[in-house]
Amino acid sequence: MALRIGQVLRGAKGKYELLEQLKGSSVFKARVLSNPLIQGEWAVMKSAATNDERIALKREYRNYGILEIATCPYIRTLHDTVQSNEDQHNPGCLVFEWMDLDLRSVQANQFRGNPRLPKVVSKAVLSALRLFKKLSVVHTDVNVNNVYISDINGPSPIAKLGDLGNLIPEGSTKQRGQSLPCRAPEVWQGLGCQHSSDVWSLGVTLARQLSPHPLFGPSDKIIEGFTEAWCIAKIIRLLGPLRQPVDCQPYREEFELAEQLAVMENPHNGTRLIKGGTLREELQRLPEPSVSPKLLDFIESLLVVDHSKRPTASEALQHPYLQSFT
Template identity: 65%
Template sequence: MALRIGQVLRGAAGKYELVEALKGCSVFKARVLSSRTPSSGGEWAMIKTATSDDEKMVLRREYRNYGIRDIASCAYIRRLRDVVAVPAAVDGEEEEEGGGKGGEGEEMMNTHDPDGLVFEWMDTDLRCVPASRFRGDARLPKGVSRAVLSALDVFRTLGLVHTDVSVNNVFVSDLDGASPVAKLGDLGNLIVQGSTTQRGQSLPCRAPEVWQGLGCRHSSDIWSLGVTLARRLSPHAHFGASDKIIEGHTEAWCIAKIIRRCGPIPDPPADQHNYYQPYREEFALAEQLAVMDNPHDGTRLIKGGTLREELLRLAEPPVSEELVDFIEALLVVDHGGRPVASEALRHAYLRSST
């Protein structure tokens, strides 16, 4: 049954009224009407459901991931507070609010395969924080970096990879408060490191080794954090294909932008060339695109210089050199040269108080 504003869903530990659609008809802001665990806190919650088979698969996977104690207890990962049942239509009519006719909502609850997940409320995702605001408040890039790296460190100890670190999946609350809070969420695409060579990650955040067909690993998440910081600091599309001005060749364009911003991408080791072979032509074209002139105006086809040059060019407010140094440490093209999360947390930029 399609969910609607004003509908009340019954969870294993509380009841929730849907008050605002956040994403289509599957993600909602909800008012907490009652809770059996008052310590869970907060008047609001976010409820995520699924409307397609693929979404249901991801939802189940995310729920299973929260069954891992180290994930569920991590202060830097968005907290799962409850699960809910979504009532189905009966005899062509919608069921009563609360989860079923005759108040039988609790009997419908399947805590092993829930219809929806209830998460703690976070005020916004990083995508909605203006670039000038993110640059102008030194607490934000530091807080986001510490939170995401701390979450990634947990995944690393478990042998897991998030695969989807981006401005859409980093959440922030209390932006105007004394201590803004940042957390990493959306764990439905977590994988075991080394379990697949499939090209995961979103196009803008995809790491060089993933483009090469070597699969996502912890270092790929580190790369994605670097891209996420750069994307939020600048209003310009330094990575990805949103500014593509040629027909087709989306993959080559994205790779070319990495080359333009961060430098040449070395071939993988000889024993991994079989994974790389299907993508050699993309990389050959990307190397040409990275230096090609635009025939219409004589400028480079891909505008701008290195990422350092582009970030330091920003003004009102500017980006500090210390922050750019930190981002460059994350965006090492050779994945073997990137720090692991625990090492990145000790970077001078994050240790400084200013």
């Protein structure tokens, strides 16, 4: 469904006026003109501009048909749907609750300087992941773009996980899901995205949000090509060696190169190609406001490279860092 600023859409429960593009041509901020179930003035309208987006939108709509997901306080609420003229069986637009900003929009020093915020985000995401574990599904896309926050400067900030278009049954595919920076070791190894992989992604999300530097992912890559090997090498540099991948020649070659990149020197200046130390060292050397030791311990507990030893969401919620929730 094509959207444009100024357009008024009628959903099953209310009417909405599109005010501002938030993401491309498919996500808009809207004014709620009428809907007795929405208390606030704003909503988010999400449509689809490409075939992949249409598939994800349809999947997201169906996922919200699961009562436990639709009513979970840690997942962004789906308020309404707008019918598509092209497809009478699926909505052309989803109407979500308005959240003030996504986690990506929060500056690193602000995230470090607000001791409540990492706890609020962690508790919300882990609580959502705990539900997904119960339902035997995986989010596959936990990252700074899909965690939403409201009342960030208030006494009780609210965080929720959203964007369920990639939520799939656990174990349903061995394909490499997740974004490159947040991809878990077992996904790189070819084992598929699991509950433990979502937990890993939260750990990466927290670490990336604390630091202004690209700790994970390929954004600082200084060689041509070999994006996957670079990402794997950075995990090795930050958190130690990984198990070998499944018996797949391209994967084996990526891991072999990654092990070399992790220790390789730059021939131009004698420094390492991939700079920096361990994850703890990188987070400890950040300027004020500093990262608390308890938060460092918590992040390290999520980023265990052996997925079989990584905590579940339920176990992570019992970590002392979150038990001291204030």
